[in-house]
Amino acid sequence: MIRVLPYLVEIALLVFCLVDCIQSPPHLVRNLEKGWWIVLIILLPLVGGIAWLVAGRPVRTSAGGQWRIGSGFPADERPRTAYKRNEDDPAFMAEMARIDREHEQSLKKWEAKLAALEAEQRRNQQDGGA
Known part of the structure; x- marks a missing residue:
């Protein structure tokens, strides 16, 4: 069973990265065109998958879309609004x-x-x- 584990991990990585690449919007894919990422992931499953996760995958933003502490919007840069009752x-x-x-x-x-x-x-x- 332990001998099969690396192959299962590689196949899981291949499937995950391939599906993720196919579903990603083309204008958000980084460093290469989407088609080249798919070719790289298929031809070099381990290296291509890791490269996709590190260098090609679109940067994901938080699902909530709201400001939270530490989300990169410092207090001194927040828009100042004058609230009027x-x-x-x-x-x-x-x-x-x-x-x-x-x-x-x-x-x-x-x-x-x-x-x-x-x-x-x-x-x-x-x-x-x-």
Whole structure:
């Protein structure tokens, strides 16, 4: 079994590197064209696979895409933004007051319609019941 292990490792490396190379976007492959990497991996499985992992494989970024401590975005280079609270913005507050007035007017109209419908329904019940 131990005699077979190096061959299994070599075959696993060949398959992994070949699949990884084929699935990599061509514009991200480093140092050689994608086709040459495939030829190198097939013709020299051990050397080609290791060379692909070291020199040809695209540099992978973190899946989250968010900043984490030590991710290469120092605190002094972070973009500085001046945060402004909405309550400090007079235009925003005026717009909110306008929207509140519109909602109040709509609510009063609905209440008036509902009261009229209820009054009409009571009249119909009294006329029909009497």
